[in-house]
Structure formats: C-alpha cells, structure tokens
Amino acid sequence: MAPKIVSEFTREAKKKIYAVTATALFLAIVFVALFLLAMATSVSNDENQFVASGKLLAEKGCLPYIDYPYFQVPNSVFIYGLIFKFTDWLLLGARAFSVISSWTILALLFFISSILFKRYGAGLSFIAAISSVLILLSNPVFISASVLAWNHPFPLLAALLAFVLHVKAHGNDRPGIWVFLSGFSLGIAAGTRLYYIILLIPLLLTIFAFPRIGDFKKRLKLSLNLLAGSFIALIPSFVLLLAVPEKFIFNVFTYHAYIDKLYLTAAGRLTTLVSRAGYCVDIFFTSKPVLLTVVFFCAVIIWFAKPPGLAREKHKFEITLALWFIVFMLINALCLRGITFRHMFSAVLPFMVLVAFYIIASLDGQSNTL
Numbered sequence: 001m002a003p004k005i006v007s008e009f010t011r012e013a014k015k016k017i018y019a020v021t022a023t024a025l026f027l028a029i030v031f032v033a034l035f036l037l038a039m040a041t042s043v044s045n046d047e048n049q050f051v052a053s054g055k056l057l058a059e060k061g062c063l064p065y066i067d068y069p070y071f072q073v074p075n076s077v078f079i080y081g082l083i084f085k086f087t088d089w090l091l092l093g094a095r096a097f098s099v100i101s102s103w104t105i106l107a108l109l110f111f112i113s114s115i116l117f118k119r120y121g122a123g124l125s126f127i128a129a130i131s132s133v134l135i136l137l138s139n140p141v142f143i144s145a146s147v148l149a150w151n152h153p154f155p156l157l158a159a160l161l162a163f164v165l166h167v168k169a170h171g172n173d174r175p176g177i178w179v180f181l182s183g184f185s186l187g188i189a190a191g192t193r194l195y196y197i198i199l200l201i202p203l204l205l206t207i208f209a210f211p212r213i214g215d216f217k218k219r220l221k222l223s224l225n226l227l228a229g230s231f232i233a234l235i236p237s238f239v240l241l242l243a244v245p246e247k248f249i250f251n252v253f254t255y256h257a258y259i260d261k262l263y264l265t266a267a268g269r270l271t272t273l274v275s276r277a278g279y280c281v282d283i284f285f286t287s288k289p290v291l292l293t294v295v296f297f298c299a300v301i302i303w304f305a306k307p308p309g310l311a312r313e314k315h316k317f318e319i320t321l322a323l324w325f326i327v328f329m330l331i332n333a334l335c336l337r338g339i340t341f342r343h344m345f346s347a348v349l350p351f352m353v354l355v356a357f358y359i360i361a362s363l364d365g366q367s368n369t370l
Contacts, residue, residue: 019122026130027110030137031103038095038147047149051090054080065240065247071255073237075192076151094149101153102146105160105350106133112164112354116361128357136353139292141283145346151193156347158189159196163321163351166203169222170210170317176225179207183226187233194252195347198332200230202324209317276334283345292352299356302363315358322351322358 053070056062058081064070070077080094087093114129136142145152162185169178182203189196207213207222231238241248284293303319306312326348333344 015122019126022126023110023114023129026133027103027107030106030133031099033137034099034103034147035096037143038099039092041147043091044148044150047091047094050076050080050150051094053077054084054094055090057081058084063240065244065251069247069251069255071251072151073191073194073252074240075188075236076154078236079154079192080149091149095147098147098149098153101157105153105157106136108157108160108164109133109136109350109353113357116357132353132357135292135295135356136349139349141342141346142349145343152343152346155189155192155196156350158185158192159199159325159347160350162186162189162199162203163325163354166206166321167318170206175210175213175222179222180225180229183229184233185229187230190230191234191237195329195332195344198328199325200226202321202328206317206321206324209320280330280334280345283342292349295356296352299359303359309363310359311362311364314362319355319358319362322355325351326355 049070049072053064053068054077056068057077062068064074064077079097083093083097084090109132110129113132114125117125117128120128162182165178165182165185169175169182172178183200186196186199186203189199203226204223207226208219210219210222213219213222284290302310303312329348329351330345333347
C-alpha cells in the first residue's frame, strides 16, 4: 500500500512541476515578445508629456498643473517620477512599466481561464489559458496600446483588478473589504486615466445583485465602501484640484473640449454618433485578424440563444458585469468625448475575452469559479 501511495504522490508532484514549468515558460515568452515589440516601436509624440512630467518630478520636484501644463489626471506623473528615481533611461523605464502592466493583464486572463476550465484536466485547462492570451495578443488595437509610455496599460490593469475583486466580493459572505478594494483599484485606474471613472456605475449597480446581502441598508453600506475606496485612491487628484482648481479644470476638461473641437473641424470626420459607430465597427471587424471579435460575438449569441446544456446562472454575475463594463466604456468612447481614437477601444478587449471564456465555461454547467 505504501509504495502505491508514494508512487501516486510522485506522479501528482511531477504533474504539478510540469504545469508550473509550462506556465512559467509560456508567460516568459509572452513577456519577452512584448518587451522586444516595445523596444522596436518608434517613439510616439503621445509619450512626451508622460515621460517629461515624470522626469520633472523626479529631478526638480515639479508638480503637474502647478508648475507646468499636464493634460491628464496625475497618477502617471507619480508613477514615472518614482521609476526615474532609479534609472536615467527614461523611455526604456517608462515603456518597461507599460510592458509589465500589459503582461500582468495577460497573466490574469491566463489564470482566470485556467481556473474556469480546471475540471477538464491540466492539459485542456492549459490550452484554454493559452488561447485566452493568444486571442488578445492577436488583436492589433490591444498591441498598439500596450507598449508605449503612456496612460493606457496600467489603468486597464487596475480596472481589470477592480473587476476580479468585485467578482470575489459577490461570492463572499463578508464582501465589505473586497468591495472596498474593488473601488480602490478602480480609483487608481480613474486617477491615471479619467476614462475609467464611468465604471463606478456598473460596480454600484451590481452590488444590488449580491446574493447574500438581503438588507437594503447593508447594500447601501457596501456602496459607500466602494465609493470610499475610490475616493481614497483619487486623493492625489483631489489635492491638486483643491490646490489649483482653475488650472486643473482647464488641463483635464476645458483643454480637451477645445482641442477636440479644433481637431474635428480640421479633420471633418467622426462628427456624428453614426460616423463614430461606423468607426467602432471598422475597428472591431476590419482590424485584422478579427479572431477576438468573432469569438466574442459567437459566445454572446450562444448566451442569448440559451441552448441546452448552457448553465446561465453559473457565471451570470461575471458575464453581466463584464458586459456592463464593455457597454459603459463604449458609451464613454463614442459619446462622452469630442474625439474617438482607435486606442480608446483597447480597454474593452480583455473584458471581451472574459465574456467569451465565461460563456464557453458555462456550456456544461460544471465550471470552477474564481
């Protein structure tokens, strides 16, 4: 009996070693590929204000809005300022941070997909995890936003973490701390790129779908937890707003409204909601390859068609929340900004992957949860 137990233990240990080795090797290859792409990409003029502001903070202690114009919310300044305390290779350091953020997004998708398909065994679970990463990597919009020194990869990572933490709260008997952390993570995202502040709406709305909180007052308390987390994370923005309110409002809001109007007048395009919607369709359906778009819409069609064997309740909360994230970010990109740029749509792509894989994992009603 003892040799059998030892043999079984050894076999399981070997499987785990193989799984860990394969995972580490794959994610290392992905990281190297992203890093090499970042190093090979030409400098973009969009990177200037982010790198320069970080250098001014690190070297001279200059603050945005107070000492110079800065046309975004301020978190990126403090992040790059900290990085530049340790390196004089400014563009390398800033782009490396973007690569790390993008790689972490892909790693999160990898592990979420692996957990969802764990019941099929290590082999198929690994294939599903790899697929989720490769599908996102196949999208040129995601790639183009992932390797530059600007404020796209890191806030997207923070928004994805907010989603994961909110899902964790949904299935928890004591969701308070998880809701707070979800709000804090989203506040970090919004303090880096204001675009993400709109995601507070679906996070607040879905609190009222938490199954184990029956009392309205408890749900209201959770909502306040979420808002408190976001408020704390946004303190750097609020401090600068109070310090120089007119300059902050001009840099973050007025300037964009003015420059957007000038751009649209000069470009003569994307001036209506219809033209922007057409631009959105063009991005998702003609930016080759369209693998992610096809997988996403096929999964959504399956979800709404309700075929036999689809356990809609299994991941209903996760799918609903991810879909709301996508909807609100598209509304923001299409309606609330004067200009609609291609890279604005990169934020919805990881959530499209999540929706597709959650739906596929619901087909037999036996998938694992986070």
